[in-house]
Amino acid sequence: MITIKNLRHDFVIGKKGRQTIIPVLADISFTVEKGEIVTIVGRSGSGKSTLLNLVSGFIHPKEGEIWISGEKVTDLNETKFADFRIKNLGFIFQSFQLIPSMTAFQNVELPLILKGVNQNERKKQTEIMLKKVGLLDYQDHYPGELSGGQQQRVSIARALIVNPPIILADEPTGSLDSETEEELLEFIQELNRDWGITFLIITHDDKVAEIGNRKIELRDGRIVKEVLV
Numbered sequence: 358m359i360t361i362k363n364l365r366h367d368f369v370i371g372k373k374g375r376q377t378i379i380p381v382l383a384d385i386s387f388t389v390e391k392g393e394i395v396t397i398v399g400r401s402g403s404g405k406s407t408l409l410n411l412v413s414g415f416i417h418p419k420e421g422e423i424w425i426s427g428e429k430v431t432d433l434n435e436t437k438f439a440d441f442r443i444k445n446l447g448f449i450f451q452s453f454q455l456i457p458s459m460t461a462f463q464n465v466e467l468p469l470i471l472k473g474v475n476q477n478e479r480k481k482q483t484e485i486m487l488k489k490v491g492l493l494d495y496q497d498h499y500p501g502e503l504s505g506g507q508q509q510r511v512s513i514a515r516a517l518i519v520n521p522p523i524i525l526a527d528e529p530t531g532s533l534d535s536e537t538e539e540e541l542l543e544f545i546q547e548l549n550r551d552w553g554i555t556f557l558i559i560t561h562d563d564k565v566a567e568i569g570n571r572k573i574e575l576r577d578g579r580i581v582k583e584v585l586v
């Protein structure tokens with residue numbers, strides 16, 4: 358489902374003439390099979406977020422290939438990647454990334470607007486999704502009027518609304534207390550088991566890594582360990 362081949366990335370900082378190259382990732386190769394939950398673990402600064410940004414197409418690697426669902430996405434330009442992203446990838450972030458001036462309903466509906474779905478269909482699908490995450494009664498609440506766990510559920514509903522086969526998650530439980538974290542991890546497992554959604558999750562939390570089928574450990578931008586959980 359996701360194949361990463363010999364990925365290398367570095368950032369260039371500083372003004373012209375005085376530039377410094379910061380090597381961040383080197384020789385990264387791994388696959389994520391359909392229906393798997395794969396976690397990427399590693400200390401702060403080991404390159405986890407950079408790796409996820411590369412897979413998401415927000416940045417372009419200096420070397421290497423990324424294939425997602427049979428498409429060599431490293432060959433896509435920005436516009437084509439944006440189109441690919443909306444059809445194939447859902448995102449969950451630590452900070453939820455909800456739009457504060459929009460209600461739960463409007464936040465979940467937004468990807469359907471971007472996809473050009475008509476209003477009646479949008480209403481129907483958004484309500485189904487809010488019900489699925491147990492928040493139909495909260496549809497008119499703004500993010501600031503919801504708990505952290507509820508906000509994360511809204512963000513999951515928004516990720517799921519376009520039926521993505523793959524969800525990329527960046528520290529999904531990072532802002533949640535332990536009880537809410539457990540609920541969310543159960544929910545991720547349910548989505549994986551019952552909906553067949555494939556997950557690539559970056560985390561430094563052992564509890565999150567435990568729900569994965571495989572754990573890939575990064576250190577200083579390289580894969581040092583890959584284990585079945």
Ligand SMILES: Nc1ncnc2c1ncn2[C@@H]1O[C@H](COP(=O)(O)OP(=O)(O)OP(=O)(O)O)[C@@H](O)[C@H]1O
Nearest residue numbers: 368370379381399400401402403404405406407408
């Ligand atoms: N835009 C950028 N420009 C320059 N350096 C960057 C940039 N983004 C990240 N880096 C550097 O790349 C390295 C890896 O950062 P990255 O955010 O990928 O690590 P991480 O494992 O996700 O860390 P954390 O767990 O703290 O989020 C760090 O040394 C960081 O300073």
